[in-house]
Amino acid sequence: xxNTLHRxxxxxxxxxxxxxxxxxxxxINDADAPAKLREFLRLxxxxxxxxxGNALKGGLYRASESLTPFAHWRxxxxxxxxxxxxxxxTCSVVAAVFDQPADLEAFLVDLRKADLGxxxxxxxxxxxxxxxxxxxxxxxxSVSFSLGFHGDLNLLPDRHVLELSTMCGHGMVSHNLAKKMxxxxxxGRRTPRQxxxxxxxxxTCGVFNPSRAVRILEEARVxx
Amino acid sequence: xEIDQHKCVACSNCVPICPMGAIxxxxxxxxxxxxxxxxxECFTCHRGMSKEHLNPTLVRTxxxxxxxxxVRFEPEPDVCPTDALAxxxxxxxxxxxxxxxxxxxxxESTGVHxxxxxxxxxxxVTGRVSQGEAGFTIxxxxxxxxVWFRDIEKMTRALATLPIAFEKKNPVFSLMSxxxxxxxxxxxxxxxxxxxxxxxxxxLEHVPQILQxxxxxxxxxxxxxxxxxxxxxxxxxxxxxESLLKSEGYVxxxxxxxxxxxxxxxxxxx
Numbered sequence: 495x496x497n498t499l500h501r502x503x504x505x506x507x508x509x510x511x512x513x514x515x516x517x518x519x520x521x522i523n524d525a526d527a528p529a530k531l532r533e534f535l536r537l538x539x540x541x542x543x544x545x546x547g548n549a550l551k552g553g554l555y556r557a558s559e560s561l562t563p564f565a566h567w568r569x570x571x572x573x574x575x576x577x578x579x580x581x582x583x584t585c586s587v588v589a590a591v592f593d594q595p596a597d598l599e600a601f602l603v604d605l606r607k608a609d610l611g612x613x614x615x616x617x618x619x620x621x622x623x624x625x626x627x628x629x630x631x632x633x634x635x636s637v638s639f640s641l642g643f644h645g646d647l648n649l650l651p652d653r654h655v656l657e658l659s660t661m662c663g664h665g666m667v668s669h670n671l672a673k674k675m676x677x678x679x680x681x682g683r684r685t686p687r688q689x690x691x692x693x694x695x696x697x698t699c700g701v702f703n704p705s706r707a708v709r710i711l712e713e714a715r716v717x718x
Numbered sequence: 719x720e721i722d723q724h725k726c727v728a729c730s731n732c733v734p735i736c737p738m739g740a741i742x743x744x745x746x747x748x749x750x751x752x753x754x755x756x757x758x759e760c761f762t763c764h765r766g767m768s769k770e771h772l773n774p775t776l777v778r779t780x781x782x783x784x785x786x787x788x789v790r791f792e793p794e795p796d797v798c799p800t801d802a803l804a805x806x807x808x809x810x811x812x813x814x815x816x817x818x819x820x821x822x823x824x825x826e827s828t829g830v831h832x833x834x835x836x837x838x839x840x841x842x843v844t845g846r847v848s849q850g851e852a853g854f855t856i857x858x859x860x861x862x863x864x865v866w867f868r869d870i871e872k873m874t875r876a877l878a879t880l881p882i883a884f885e886k887k888n889p890v891f892s893l894m895s896x897x898x899x900x901x902x903x904x905x906x907x908x909x910x911x912x913x914x915x916x917x918x919x920x921x922l923e924h925v926p927q928i929l930q931x932x933x934x935x936x937x938x939x940x941x942x943x944x945x946x947x948x949x950x951x952x953x954x955x956x957x958x959x960e961s962l963l964k965s966e967g968y969v970x971x972x973x974x975x976x977x978x979x980x981x982x983x984x985x986x987x988x
Contacts, residue, residue, distance in 0.1 A: 497821070498974070499855070499944075499946050499972075499973065499974055500857075500860065500861065500944045500946070501972065502861070505971045505972070508971075508972060515839075517836070517839050517840060518840075518980075519836060519840035519843045519844055519980070520836070522840070522843050522844065522982050522983065523843055523980060523981065523982060523983040525983055525985045526983070549821065549822075550822060557765065557766055557767060557768040557769075557796070558768040558769070559768075559769055560769065560770075560771065561768045561769060561770045561794075561797060562770060563770065563772070565768075565770075565794075566793070566794055569794070602977070605977075605979065606979070609979070610979065611979070611980060611981045611983065612979070612980050613839055613840045613841075613842055613843060613976060613977075613979065613980035614976075614977045614979045614980070615839050615974050615975060615976050615977065616974065616975045616977065617973070617974045617975075618972070618975075619971055619972055620960075620970070620971065620972065620973045620975060621971070623975040624955060624975065627955070627975065627977060628955075632977050632978070632979070633951075633953070633954065633955045633978065634951050634955045634975045634976065634977060634978065635841065635842045635950070635951060635976045635977060635978025636838045636841040636842065636847065636948060636949065636950050636951055636975075636976040636978070637838075637948060637949065637951055637957060637959075637960075637973055637974070637975050637976070638837065638838045638853075638855070638946050638947065638948035638973045638974040638976075639946065639947050639948070639959070639960065639963060639968075639970045639972070639973040640944075640945075640946055640970075640972045640973050641929075641944075641945040641946065641947060641963070641968050641970070642944070642945070642969075643860075643861070643942050643943070643944055644932065644933060644936040644937075644942070644943045644944070644945060645936035645937050645939055645941060645942045645943045646937055646939075646940070646941075646942070647942070649863050649941070649942055650861070650863075650942065656861065659861060659862055660861045663860065663861070664821040664912070664913075665737045665760070665762075665819075665859075665860060665861060665862045665912045665913060666737065666760070666762050666766060666821070668734060668735060668736060668737040668738075668739075668762070668862055669737075669861075669862045670733070670734035670735075670736070670739060671734045671735055671795075673734070674734045674795060675795070678795070683792065684795075692794075692795055692796050695766065695768075695796060696735070696762060696766040696796070698765070698766075698821055698822060699821065
């Protein structure tokens with residue numbers, strides 16, 4: 495989940511962005527991992543995640559192999575959450591995204607009690623994560639800091655586009671798609687929610703944060 | 719990736735989807751076309767776009783009629799109406815592109831999907847990085863810029879001269895022909911990928927030296943370099959790395975926190 499490490503934005507724009515993910519280490523604790531990963535997601539579902547996914551099979555929002563033109567008027571936003579849970583049939587990385595620290599904290603309490611025995615990480619503002627851990631009775635083991643982007647920064651797009659596209663660190667949400675969605679919102683041809691869900695469908699891990707995307711698109715619409 | 723020229727209706731929906739900007743409408747044929755030199759085989763277009771299976775002739779006729787009337791046709795932006803995206807068979811060395819760019823393809827060297835690295839995510843059970851050490855993830859091509867292996871090699875060669883240890887369970891390391899000098903095998907140097915991560919470890923006191931070299935080399939590359947640094951926390955959850963980074967002038971506020979809830983299973987083989 496290095497794909498969540500370098501989400502672009504100032505600290506005040508990241509306060510509704512918490513990704514919790516579970517991963518088993520190869521050859522160390524991956525033998526019975528699928529059942530534990532399914533349990534991880536079932537626990538997460540109790541605490542109002544705004545997105546979640548199985549990195550190998552897709553997230554809550556995903557593309558369809560067989561749309562018809564009628565789908566343009568009655569397209570489903572998300573798949574059944576249980577479909578995502580049941581899709582975990584091999585060792586994978588699963589993640590859940592929260593936009594409220596209280597939900598994160600309650601989930602951490604449940605995780606501690608469940609004692610799954612696989613590695614759990616939070617990708618977020620590090621001070622917020624540490625505080626949530628402490629309130630949940632957990633002392634962090636290790637920490638990894640993002641030092642941001644270096645080199646020829648002229649290669650990067652503008653702030654709003656970068657805030658949107660970096661929410662899939664695998665690069666599946668292209669800068670051009672984020673720009674197109676921003677323009678569609680500004681022109682009144684899509685709502686921020688519609689644009690956010692469209693981008694979320696490209697993030698195969700389910701770590702794209704639709705709530706944050708809606709907020710960014712609202713700001714971009716009025717040129718803030 | 720290729721686009722079936724018989725099926726494509728030049729709706730251009732796939733054009734902005736491509737992270738590398740490698741898809742364009744060829745004005746001579748009026749069909750979407752892939753610049754294979756820039757395509758990194760990430761499969762974003764093929765996997766990410768929803769598919770309809772409409773008759774191409776019918777769709778072209780309707781689009782042509784609407785165009786004559788100057789009527790704006792506004793389809794869903796993430797749909798290929800005729801399922802025209804066609805994966806091609808790829809062989810070595812081009813297959814490296816897909817291994818590094820498509821997050822659903824596992825790396826042979828590590829068995830891990832995505833960029834193929836576990837880094838600090840499993841540090842609670844692997845002990846890769848200890849207290850007093852720093853683990854670096856130096857990522858090339860991110861966000862959405864892409865990188866040629868010839869550029870990655872410039873950095874690996876520079877870093878190989880420093881007091882570091884490259885992580886061996888890492889896809890970039892597995893492609894080095896001479897890790898002692900940071901040389902990458904020659905036959906992939908002209909392959910482009912969406913992103914690749916180099917991992918290394920060093921004692922904390924060498925962190926400023928590593929960062930200085932990365933900062934010096936990064937502007938000479940035709941890509942972006944993203945830096946991540948990790949460490950093992952003490953019994954109270956504190957660490958020396960954060961203050962060290964701040965003293966070097968870095969603004970540090972976002973990252974990953976390993977909760978330490980993992981444990982080795984009784985059947986562990988490594």
